[in-house]
Amino acid sequence: MYPLYRRQKQCRITAGTLILAIALFLSQQAVFAQNPIIRDQFSADPTARVFNDRVYIYPSHDILAKPGQGRPNWFCMEDYHVFSSDNLTDWTDHGMIVTQNAVPWVKPDSYSMWAPDCIYRNGKYYFYFPSTPKDTMINGRGFTVGVAVSDKPEGPFIPQAGPVIGVKGIDPNVFIDDDGQAYLYWSQGSIFGAKLKDNMVELDAEVKKLSDFPTKGLIEGPFLFKRNGIYYMTYPHVENKTERLEYATSESPLGPFRFAGVIMDESPNGCWTNHQSLVQFRNQWYLFYHHNDYSPSFDKARSVRADSLSFNDDGTIRKVIPTLRGIGVTKATDKIQLDRYSAISPVGASISYLDSTQKFNGWKTVLDRPGAWIQYNSVQLDGKLKTVVVRARSSTGAVLRLKPAGKTEVAFAEIKITSGEWKEQRTKLSGTAAGLINLVAELSGNGGMEIDWIRFE
DSSP states (O other): OGGGGTOOGGGGSSOHHHHHHHHHHHHOEEEEOSSSSOOSSOOEEEEEEEETTEEEEEEEOOOOOBTTBSOTTSOOBOEEEEEEESSSSEEEEEEEEEEGGGOTTBOTTOOBOOOOEEEEETTEEEEEEEEOBSOTTTTOSSOEEEEEEESSTTOOOEEOSSOOTTOOSEEEEEEEOTTSOEEEEEEESEEEEEEEOTTSSSBOSOOEEOOSOOSSSOBOOOEEEEETTEEEEEEEEESSSSEEEEEEEESSTTOOOEEEEEEEOOOTTOOOOOOOEEEEETTEEEEEEEEOTTOTTOTTSOEEEEEEEOBOTTSOBOOOOOOSSOSSOEETTSOBOTTSOSEEOSSSEEEEESOTTOGGGOEEEEEOSTTOEEEEEEEEEESOOOEEEEEEEOSSOEEEEEEETTOTTOOSEEEEEOOSSOEEEEEEOSOOOEEEEEEEEEEESSOOEEEEEEEEO
C-alpha cells in the first residue's frame, strides 16, 4: 500500500522539522471531490475545521498491515495527512504532517495513529492525536493523546515531547467555548472530558466521565459543537452490529447530556465503524464521515465522505442519508464522474469498478437497456462551451444523449459510441446553457455502453 501515498522515509531522520517541511511542500497534490472525497489513499475518522475561509480535513490514514508492520487484518495507521478546499470540490493533499517515528513518546512499531483533531488558538494550530506510548508509566497501559503544534493549519507540525498527562483513551476532540475556555474530550468505553489550560497541552481540572450516554454497545469518537446556545455531543455507537452516528444535547459543555437522535443509520453493507465531524461553511452545515468504498470486503480500510446536513426549527438534526454525489459544485470543464450519481434509473443502469484489482482507479457507469439513465447534480456551465468529451466504450455500438434534468426537449448532444476499447470521443454541442444544472445521461436506442467520465470544452 505504501506506493499509493508516496511514503516519506526521510521523515525517520532525527532532524525532522526541515525534512517534514520539504516533504509537505513536495507532496501537495489535487484531489477531486464527490464521495469519497479522498480518492488516492485510504482515509478515515475525518475532523473538518474551517480556518481562514477554507475547510481543512484532518483524517486518520489507513494502510494495509504487512509482516512486521501492524497487526494483520486490523486497523493499521502510522501517519497523518491534511487536506483542504475553498470550494468543497477541489481538495489539496498537503502531505504528511505527523508520523509515528517522529513523535518522541510514541511506540514506533505500534501503527496506532487513530482519529485526530485540530484547533486554532492564539496564533497556533494544535493537532491532537492518540497512539500507544513507549512508556506506560506516564498514563498507564493502552492509548493516550499527544499534541503537535504549527504556525499553519497545513503544518509542519512539531510534536510535544510527551503526551497529555491524565488522558487515557482515543479519539481526542477539542472545543473552545464562547468564554474562551477550552475542553478536551476523548473515549475509552465511555466519553470523558476535562478543561484545558491556556497552553492547550495540559489539563486544567479533574477528568469527568460524561453522562448520560448509552451503556449498551461500543461508544467512541466524541465530537462536540455549539449552535444557538445548545451543546451537541455527537458520537458513533454500536446499537446493533455496526456503528451508527448519534447525538445528545446539553446546556453545559461537560453535560449531563440527553439523547436527541440518530444522525446517520448503520451501514447497509456492514462497514463496522463510522466517525464524524460537523462543520458550518458559508452558511451551510456539512457532515464528514467515512465508509469502505475502496475496500468493500475489508472494513479496516476506509475512505472519507461528506454530505450536507440541516436542522429542524427546534434544533434537532435531520437524519443524513449517505450519497455518492457528496458536496460541492462540479465545473463542466472538469471530469464529471457520472458514477457518483444523484439519481439512477431502476433498471438498465449500474455502477462497477473500472478495474476490480485496482480500486483506486475508480468506477464506471454501465447503461445496458434502452432509456436507462443516470443523473449527476450541480454542474456549473458558463454558456460558452462548444464540445463535449466522453470517455466510453461499447461492444455493440450505442448512442448517449446528454440533457439538463427536467428538460426532455433540450439535448446538449447525442454521442455515438462505437469502439470496444476505452476512447475519448468528442461531439459538438447542439444546445448549451449557462448556470447550475443537473445533468442527465441517457442511453438512446438499442445497444449498451460503459462510461468513465464526461467533460465539456
